[in-house]
Amino acid sequence: MSLETRHHAEDHPVPDPGLVEEERFSDVDEQAGQRAYRQVIGLLVAVPVLAIAFVVVYFAVPIDATLTIFNATLKAQNLLLGLTAGLAVLAIGVALIHWARQIMGDEEVIEDRHGAAAPVEAREEAAAQFAVGAEQSGLSRRKLIGSGLAGGLGIMAIPAVVLLADMGPWPTDEVRRETIEKTIWTEGSYIVNDVNQKRLRAADLVVGQLVNAQPEELFDLHGAEFQTAKAKSSLIVVRMDPASIRVPASRQDWQVDGILAYSKICTHVGCPISLWEQQTHHLLCPCHQSTFDLGNSGVVVFGPAARSLPQLPITTDANGYLIARSGFTVPVGPSYFERNSENDFEEGDD
Amino acid sequence: MAKPTTVDPEVPQGQRPQRAEPSVAATAAAGSVGWVDDRVPVSSIARKGLRKAFPDHWSFLLGEIALYTFIILLLTGVFLTIWFKPSMAEVEYEGSYALMRGIPMSEAFASTLSISFDVRGGLLIRQIHHWAAMLFVAAMTAHMLRVFFTGAFRKPRELNWLIGVGLLSIGLVEGFAGYSLPDDLLSGTGLRFVDGLVRSIPIIGTWAEFFVFGGEFPGELVIPRLYMVHILLVPGILLALVSAHMALLVYHKHTHFPGPGRKQTNVVGQALFPVYMAKAGGFFFIVFGVTILMGALMQINPVWLYGPYNPAQVTAGSQPDWYMGFVEGAIRIIPNWETHILSTTWSWNIFLPGVGLMGLLFTGLALYPFIEAWITGDKAEHHILDRPRNAPNRTALGVAGMTAYGLFWLSGGNDILATQFGLSLNAITVFMRVAVFVGPVIAFIVTKRICLSLQRRDRERVLHGSSSGILVRRPDGGYTEAHAPITQAEAFTLTQHTELPALEVSETTDQHGVKRTGKRTSRLRARLSRWYAHGRVPKPTAQEIADAGHHGEDEADHAVEPAAGTGELTSSGEPASTH
Ligand code: HEM
Ligand code: FES
Numbered sequence: 060m061s062l063e064t065r066h067h068a069e070d071h072p073v074p075d076p077g078l079v080e081e082e083r084f085s086d087v088d089e090q091a092g093q094r095a096y097r098q099v100i101g102l103l104v105a106v107p108v109l110a111i112a113f114v115v116v117y118f119a120v121p122i123d124a125t126l127t128i129f130n131a132t133l134k135a136q137n138l139l140l141g142l143t144a145g146l147a148v149l150a151i152g153v154a155l156i157h158w159a160r161q162i163m164g165d166e167e168v169i170e171d172r173h174g175a176a177a178p179v180e181a182r183e184e185a186a187a188q189f190a191v192g193a194e195q196s197g198l199s200r201r202k203l204i205g206s207g208l209a210g211g212l213g214i215m216a217i218p219a220v221v222l223l224a225d226m227g228p229w230p231t232d233e234v235r236r237e238t239i240e241k242t243i244w245t246e247g248s249y250i251v252n253d254v255n256q257k258r259l260r261a262a263d264l265v266v267g268q269l270v271n272a273q274p275e276e277l278f279d280l281h282g283a284e285f286q287t288a289k290a291k292s293s294l295i296v297v298r299m300d301p302a303s304i305r306v307p308a309s310r311q312d313w314q315v316d317g318i319l320a321y322s323k324i325c326t327h328v329g330c331p332i333s334l335w336e337q338q339t340h341h342l343l344c345p346c347h348q349s350t351f352d353l354g355n356s357g358v359v360v361f362g363p364a365a366r367s368l369p370q371l372p373i374t375t376d377a378n379g380y381l382i383a384r385s386g387f388t389v390p391v392g393p394s395y396f397e398r399n400s401e402n403d404f405e406e407g408d409d
Numbered sequence: 410m411a412k413p414t415t416v417d418p419e420v421p422q423g424q425r426p427q428r429a430e431p432s433v434a435a436t437a438a439a440g441s442v443g444w445v446d447d448r449v450p451v452s453s454i455a456r457k458g459l460r461k462a463f464p465d466h467w468s469f470l471l472g473e474i475a476l477y478t479f480i481i482l483l484l485t486g487v488f489l490t491i492w493f494k495p496s497m498a499e500v501e502y503e504g505s506y507a508l509m510r511g512i513p514m515s516e517a518f519a520s521t522l523s524i525s526f527d528v529r530g531g532l533l534i535r536q537i538h539h540w541a542a543m544l545f546v547a548a549m550t551a552h553m554l555r556v557f558f559t560g561a562f563r564k565p566r567e568l569n570w571l572i573g574v575g576l577l578s579i580g581l582v583e584g585f586a587g588y589s590l591p592d593d594l595l596s597g598t599g600l601r602f603v604d605g606l607v608r609s610i611p612i613i614g615t616w617a618e619f620f621v622f623g624g625e626f627p628g629e630l631v632i633p634r635l636y637m638v639h640i641l642l643v644p645g646i647l648l649a650l651v652s653a654h655m656a657l658l659v660y661h662k663h664t665h666f667p668g669p670g671r672k673q674t675n676v677v678g679q680a681l682f683p684v685y686m687a688k689a690g691g692f693f694f695i696v697f698g699v700t701i702l703m704g705a706l707m708q709i710n711p712v713w714l715y716g717p718y719n720p721a722q723v724t725a726g727s728q729p730d731w732y733m734g735f736v737e738g739a740i741r742i743i744p745n746w747e748t749h750i751l752s753t754t755w756s757w758n759i760f761l762p763g764v765g766l767m768g769l770l771f772t773g774l775a776l777y778p779f780i781e782a783w784i785t786g787d788k789a790e791h792h793i794l795d796r797p798r799n800a801p802n803r804t805a806l807g808v809a810g811m812t813a814y815g816l817f818w819l820s821g822g823n824d825i826l827a828t829q830f831g832l833s834l835n836a837i838t839v840f841m842r843v844a845v846f847v848g849p850v851i852a853f854i855v856t857k858r859i860c861l862s863l864q865r866r867d868r869e870r871v872l873h874g875s876s877s878g879i880l881v882r883r884p885d886g887g888y889t890e891a892h893a894p895i896t897q898a899e900a901f902t903l904t905q906h907t908e909l910p911a912l913e914v915s916e917t918t919d920q921h922g923v924k925r926t927g928k929r930t931s932r933l934r935a936r937l938s939r940w941y942a943h944g945r946v947p948k949p950t951a952q953e954i955a956d957a958g959h960h961g962e963d964e965a966d967h968a969v970e971p972a973a974g975t976g977e978l979t980s981s982g983e984p985a986s987t988h
Contacts, residue, residue: 069673069907072951073871073900078670078677122529123505137532141705144533149698155691159684168680169670170462172792175565175661227619227630235615238625253721271721281513282499283629290601290626290720323721328605328740328759329626330598331721345723346602347741348824348834361835363740363758365747393605394747394754395615401749 078167085161095161102154109147116140235397240390242274242291244371249275250296250320250381258380261315264298267337271323272296274383291391293323293331294371296381297353299340304354307409313372315381320371321357322391325349327364329392342368358406366394367404463685464665464678468555473689474548477696478541479651485538486640492528494520495590495636497629506713514592514717517632521591521712537704542584544700546732549577553774557807560795561664562778564788569657574775576650578767579643581732586639588730591710592632597718598727600627609759627720666794667905669898673792728822738820739766742841766817773810784937786912798867799906801860802941808856809849816845857944864946867903870895871949872957904948912938 085091116139124135177185198205228234249258253271256278264270272294280288301317313319321342323331330346340354349362357368369391372384394400446452496516502509504519506526524531553573556562562570585603589596604626608618623630662676671677679685703709715724729737739762746757781803782788797804819826820841827834874892881891914935949957 071901071905072949072954073897073904075672075901076669076897079898117529122527134532136529137536138705140530141533141536141701145698145701145705147698148694148701152691152694152696152698155687155694157691159687159691163684163687165679165684167677168460168462170460170662170676172662172674172676174790176790223620227621227623230615230619234619239615273721283497283627285499286497286627286718286720287625293721328609329601331723333723345727345824346598347737348838349745359745362838363743363745363762365745365756365758393608393759394756395608395618396610396612396753396755397615398754399749399752400747400754 078169080166083161083165086165092162095157099154099158099162102150102157105150106147109143109150113140113143113147116143230397232397239291239392239395240398242387242391243276243288244274244292244294244383244386246383246385247376248383249376250294250373250383251275251278253293259296260379261318261375261381262379264296264318266298266300266317268298269335270296272320290329291322291324294320295323295332295335295342295353296320296373297335297340299354304340305356307356307404309409310356310370310372312374313370313384315373315375318373318381319353320373320381320383321351321353322369322371322387324392325364326359326366326368326391326393327362332368355406356404356408358404366400370404459680459682461659461681461685462662462676462678463681463689464663464676465688466666468559469663470692471548471552471555473692474696475545475552476651476655477693478545478548478700479647480693481541481697481700482538482545483644485534485541486644488534489524489538490640492520492524492531493517493590493636495633497592497627497632509713509716512717515632517590517592518712518717521593525713533701533704535704536707536709537700538587539709540703540707541700542587543709543730543732544696546577546580546584546730549573549580550732553577554807554811557777558795558797558804559664559666560791560800560803563791564782565790566657566661566664567778569654569661570778571775572650572654572657574771576647576654577774578771579646579650583639583643583647584730584732586635586643588710589635590632590639591712592718593710593712594715594718594722594724595710595712595727597627597720598723599729599733600631600718601720602729605759606763609756610764611755611760614756627718662792664792664794667796668902671793671905673790676792731818734821735770735814735817736763736766736821738817738823738841739763739845741823742817742820742838742845744842770814783934784941785909786934786938787909793905795906798860798863799945801857801864801945804860805853805856809853812852813845813849816841816848820845861944861946868946868949871900871903872954900954906948908945908947909942911935911942 085095116136120136120139122134122136126133126135126138193199228238230238250272251258251274253273256273256275258275259270259272273289274292274294277285277288277292296318297320298316298318304317304319306314323333325332325344325346327344327347327349330344332342332344332349332351334343334345335341336343340352341360342351342353342357344350344362344364347363349364350360351357351364351368352360353368357370359365359367369387369389371387373381374384376382389400389403390398442451494516498516499513500516500519502512502514502519502522504510504523504527506522509522521535524535526532556570556573585599589600589603604618604622607621608614610617618626621631621634622628623634663678665671665677668677679688716722728734740759743758743762746761748755748757795803797807820838823834823837823841826832826837874894877891877893879891880888882888912935914932
């Protein structure tokens with residue numbers, strides 16, 4: 060089958076005039092050609108100059124030196140290294156392109172195409188060769204070898220995949236209870252300021268104030284353990300006017316005179332929530348703008364999050380410092396498959 | 410002729426050790442080529458390859474940019490590995506950035522600071538690497554759009570399209586993995602997002618999360634693992650796919666746009682050696698030079714301003730790199746759907762816009778060539794590109810897809826839109842929820858209209874020439890605008906495309922030899938096919954061109970200066986002069 064027949068019958072109402080050649084200024088005008096030549100040489104001469112400048116900058120300009128240009132403070136070494144190297148490389152590129160466009164002959168070449176498909180003869184011959192090989196292998200008479208081999212290779216995928224089973228602990232019920240369903244908050248944990256690690260006293264909080272907090276125990280941890288614990292324990296403590304908020308019957312004793320504590324970890328995909336609107340008691344997650352009403356048990360008022368912010372039951376110790384009454388009553392952070400979150404607190408619950 | 414260097418003239422012929430006689434050509438060639446040629450037949454490859462034709466068009470440079478930025482990423486990436494420490498172990502920073510001295514942070518972050526402040530040229534390379542990554546994904550995307558809109562994905566290039574879709578999707582993974590490595594506040598926030606995304610997968614989500622992170626988020630394994638993914642696994646796959654992509658390109662030869670002398674059976678362009686080599690090589694240095702200048706002049710990812718990752722902190726307006734923006738947007742505007750079944754929760758609000766949308770995009774892209782071929786029944790090879798207007802439905806579909814993508818992407822900045830334009834965030838979100846469905850439909854309709862009117866204009870140009878802007882007074886006193894005839898070359902270009910007839914419903918096989926499976930399918934297919942062909946403006950036939958030519962003569966607008974070029978059309982549609 061020729062290539063032509065594999066195409067649709069071509070219908071050209073206007074006949075093909077054939078390749079059109081265009082004239083170039085630098086071909087017609089000898090001077091323009093000379094000029095292009097000089098330009099290419101000029102660019103190529105700039106390259107070693109810039110390369111040497113690069114080396115000089117590398118050794119001569121201190122790494123912490125700065126330059127101020129248009130009110131912007133730039134790192135001098137970064138700027139000068141980049142300018143010298145960048146312009147040198149650019150000069151090579153421009154020289155090459157200029158050479159190709161202005162000096163090299165610009166006649167186009169025409170190459171024949173051959174269809175991508177294997178020719179029929181090739182297919183027939185390949186099939187014949189295959190038949191010979193298949194015959195030689197004895198597979199046609201002893202078919203079981205083939206299926207045995209295929210089955211064996213297939214089954215070896217299982218050990219290979221099983222090897223990956225230790226990539227992480229298995230989130231069985233038990234493991235989940237100790238990991239994603241648990242924070243380090245326990246009964247009596249002191250609530251401390253996230254930054255200065257000082258315990259919070261109920262009396263020091265004023266209405267409208269929001270404090271980022273952690274359990275005191277967090278700061279005994281280090282490294283990955285610290286980060287993993289903090290990713291769940293981060294807390295928001297707010298004081299609101301008790302008259303302006305709705306506290307359901309079941310949560311009357313979770314608060315101290317309008318001081319309420321919520322998980323800071325968004326129930327959407329787990330960003331730490333940070334934007335507090337005093338007037339509306341709304342807390343907005345900067346990641347995807349889920350908005351929670353802290354004056355109403357943390358229910359979702361807007362955005363892609365589906366679950367209320369978990370509230371931490373709190374009280375005070377004998378000296379008026381805020382402590383947790385217990386850990387969180389539901390897991391913090393995003394929902395997960397193994398737990399039905401239908402009965403988590405929702406608007407209207409009591 | 411140069412003497413073969415291995416031959417000592419002092420030694421008489423007979424005493425020379427026996428060796429294979431080199432061919433005249435090989436002897437003439439440089440010694441080293443000869444040496445290699447004796448062992449590997451490079452001359453046989455060069456004989457065919459050196460003058461291979463490479464068609465020229467600006468849009469063919471997009472794929473080149475993708476290739477070159479990939480090479481730049483390999484080069485700069487290797488440089489970064491010399492100092493980067495992929496470890497989440499805690500250290501106290503002691504480097505030269507005074508503002509962070511004494512602060513506990515991961516080794517990954519500390520070593521990123523050290524690359525930025527203590528290694529000479531380190532910051533430059535980091536910034537080039539990051540800029541090149543942005544350009545890499547952007548160039549791949551633009552290149553893919555070029556291939557889509559010109560129909561370059563059609564037979565026999567479907568496999569290369571699939572490889573391209575693979576490259577784009579793993580390119581996103583590679584970029585994301587790299588973005589996560591420095592363990593700064595932004596990259597940690599990105600990882601937290603991935604943690605939630607993985608967790609949302611129905612049934613296996615929690616397991617996948619624990620397997621990816623080696624337990625709970627963030628743990629201490631994810632950065633070393635991402636490092637392996639970023640510098641070994643994915644670059645390896647990318648390299649293999651890029652090689653296959655190039656090999657297929659060479660085998661199929663490049664497509665070319667319609668034009669005089671361009672045929673299905675040939676390829677017209679510049680010879681590989683020397684013109685294309687110089688142009689492509691030069692372009693590599695230009696792309697490289699530009700990324701270096703970007704690294705010098707434009708700050709990117711200043712991690713020292715964000716600080717080390719802290720799971721209790723986030724900066725307002727934190728954004729992922731641009732190529733994840735569409736997912737970010739979809740996640741933001743989806744309603745908060747969650748389903749509860751028995752003891753389980755199904756987080757549609759994360760799964761659908763995250764895993765679902767990416768899956769839909771890449772599956773849709775992968776399947777498109779096959780869907781289109783099924784609708785048109787087109788089994789032929791195509792080496793001449795479509796001008797986008799000549800495939801109005803495809804073009805409209807592409808623009809609709811771009812519109813949806815763009816709207817999702819904009820939604821990813823809904824907070825920025827709200828503050829910049831003083832709008833309500835909620836209003837923008839609700840608007841976007843509707844717009845992502847309505848916008849593409851409008852875009853489809855408008856694009857298709859534009860394509861059809863461009864087709865009509867082409868037809869007009871072929872039949873009546875280009876309007877000259879010159880008013881001519883007719884003998885009867887009226888005025889007409891004179892039309893300048895277009896060149897035959899242009900007329901040929903405007904009429905070179907094929908117009909596939911719509912498929913007909915039939916029980917057995919149709920005129921293209923397509924086997925029918927069931928009547929129901931074939932009816933659906935015929936309907937789609939009819940829709941696909943519907944409304945297109947037929948290109949003029951030779952007869953119509955001839956008639957229009959006579960008509961033109963009557964109006965005597967040939968008085969207008971004839972167009973330059975390869976000769977104008979005469980009334981018969983034949984060239985008046987050929988040379
Ligand atoms: C092919 C596509 C690649 C893409 C899209 C990509 C993208 C990125 C991005 C966005 C970053 C963050 C940079 C920052 O701002 O700090 C990064 C970091 C890094 N990349 Fe790549 N990269 C690629 C290939 C490579 C290769 C091949 C290597 C090594 C062989 C490499 C090594 C590194 C290292 C060591 C870092 C961390 C250094 C640092 O952040 O300072 N990358 N990559
Ligand atoms: S993580 Fe808070 S809205 Fe998405």
